[in-house]
Amino acid sequence: METPRRRKLVALAERYPALTAEEQARIDARLRHWATLTPTQRAEARQRFRRLQSLSPEERRKLADKWREYDALSEESKDQLRSRAPSP
Secondary structure, three states, X not given: OOHHHHHHHHHHHHHHHHOOHHHHHHHXXXXXXXXXXXXXXXXXXXHHHHHHHOOOHHHHHHHHHHHHHHXXXXXXXXXXXXXXXXXX
16 A cells, blocks of 8 residues: 555544544445445546546536536436436
């Protein structure tokens, strides 16, 4: 494991006992999900994260607004959008 990632994980482990049960459950779920990803999927997730971090605050706000709009759609509407989306 790379040093910065290792340091971050060790710091999280040290803080973990002081977290609320809700925060611990959220971290547990995220770590379990991350463990199911392939190395390629993890690399893609890291790349998306870096790309999002490089956006200006205004661009991030616009993106968050779009996500909230999408999240508010019915499942049927989401399925229609997914079927029209280009394949990755």
